[in-house]
Amino acid sequence: MDKRKFKNDVYGELAKVTKALANPHRMEIIDLLAQGPYPVEAIASHTGMTIANTSQHLQSMKSARLVQDTRHGNFIHYHLTSEKVFNAWRSIRELGIHSNAEVERLMQDYRRGHHSMEPISTDQLLKKLASNEVVVLDVRPEEEYQRGHIHKALSIPIDQLNMRIHDLSETKEIIAYCRGPLCVFADEAVELLRGKGFNANRMEEGFPDWAAMGLPVDTIHSKI
Amino acid sequence: MDKRKFKNDVYGELAKVTKALANPHRMEIIDLLAQGPYPVEAIASHTGMTIANTSQHLQSMKSARLVQDTRHGNFIHYHLTSEKVFNAWRSIRELGIHSNAEVERLMQDYRRGHHSMEPISTDQLLKKLASNEVVVLDVRPEEEYQRGHIHKALSIPIDQLNMRIHDLSETKEIIAYCRGPLCVFADEAVELLRGKGFNANRMEEGFPDWAAMGLPVDTIHSKI
DNA sequence: TTATTATTCAATAAATCTATTGAATACTTG
DNA sequence: CAAGTATTCAATAGATTTATTGAATAATAA
Secondary structure (H helix, E strand, C coil), rough: HHHHHHHHHHHHHHHHHHHHHHHHHHHHHHHHHCCEEEEHHHHHHHHCCCCCHHHHHHHHHHHCCCCCEEHHHHHEEEEEECHHHHHHHHHHHHHHHCHHHHHHHHHHHHHHCCCCCECCHHHHHHHHHHHEEEEEEECCCHHHHHCEEECCCCEECCCHCCHHHCCCCCCCEEEEEECCCCCCCHHHHHHHHCCCCCCEEEEECCHHHHEEECCCEECCCCCC | CCCHHHHHEEEEEEEHHHHCCCCCCHHHHHHCCCCCEEEEHHHHHHHCCHHHHHHHHHHHHHHHCCCEEEECEEEEEEEEECHHHHHHHHHHHHHHHHHHHHHHHHHHHHHHCCCCCCCCCCHHHHHHHHHCCCCEEEEHHHHHHHHHHCCEEECCEEEEECCCCCCCCCCEEEEECCCCCCCCCCHHHHHHHHHHHCEEEEECCHHHHHHHHHCEEEECCCCC
């Protein structure tokens, strides 16, 4: 009866892949790499980890084939191995966000402290886009906007928003988006904009979700 | 900057959920519970674990809200909390089966030892069903068939197949299916049937996948 | 070549996970 | 109520995971 051995082996391998995903830091890394490739130092500073610790986590994800690396001169850039990795992370995130009371509470509490508005969905944004009465605002770093953004979106990275606020229409509704539902750039943008009297809200999902759903995307050829 | 705390908390909670999934035994339990509720003893005997160990794993899945329990007299039946749990497991399984070389090798090796045929997909079965030249064979336990099965499928549990083999047409193609791609009942059925000269193959996915895709399903009202 | 930069490795300690054992609990039946 | 059954709990030891530290690599620049 090597049926038992077969099952132990296969479920064992699948558990290894899942364990490589099952860590708060590594999940945050996946959310970042869903925007495109980044070198170790950038990943470390974004997640608030030390370089050595980040490297160690990247190594464990690499040996589980969740990520791959390519060298560019001195830098080693990491990227997700396939869109299947992002899809798996997405469905886990979905499970957590929409059926785990603790996660729901954390997210609502955080938003209540900032702008206390229900975010809109990709579907809702798609409808608003057709009406032309809305400005879609990408508040991620410029580099990520260039690699790909929602069709017709305007780019103002969150740390330039206060300076460049007069680029924005005061009459149209503004929908900000960023890296994903756990990214707070869009929340910060909404808080700032509403404080100045704009009619602003955030989209719940991020750019990678929009792209994964096959919705319209624009790209600016980047130097990297 | 409680932005960092927010992220640590949310990713931390999501990691807990994922860790509750990231174990070979617990994955096998999810595959079983995707067929419907089962008491602890049945889960233990199916997975070859001790009762105490099974109970401990079920408790950890329960506290991560992957499963829930309901008491029926002396027995406590466990079931998946929502179809989101199955979907998350499915997309991880997908990632493993289709982009992990080791898992691919294990599955091919196992099948080569049995019937050495590429399984057919749900799509392919759907097309064949229309032609009426195919018999769909459910080889799971009777109880699971009664809770729900592929439209028009015939039920012969794998351990009765040798006895009841004359119920089957020798001219039509026979497509066997079972609990999922990691379940071997259908492989055993194909091996037995081909040994007796039948034209048989297995469907890659299992009943829960078929149902999750919204494909046609029949149910027999069960006593439970 | 040497110095510099980005990343990885190795060693360690604390924390967590797992299987096993046997005792404890909770419900049902007589 | 007592006896029986199904499940959980508690304690333990071995294995695995994690963050930290400082040293080691590998490519580039001077």
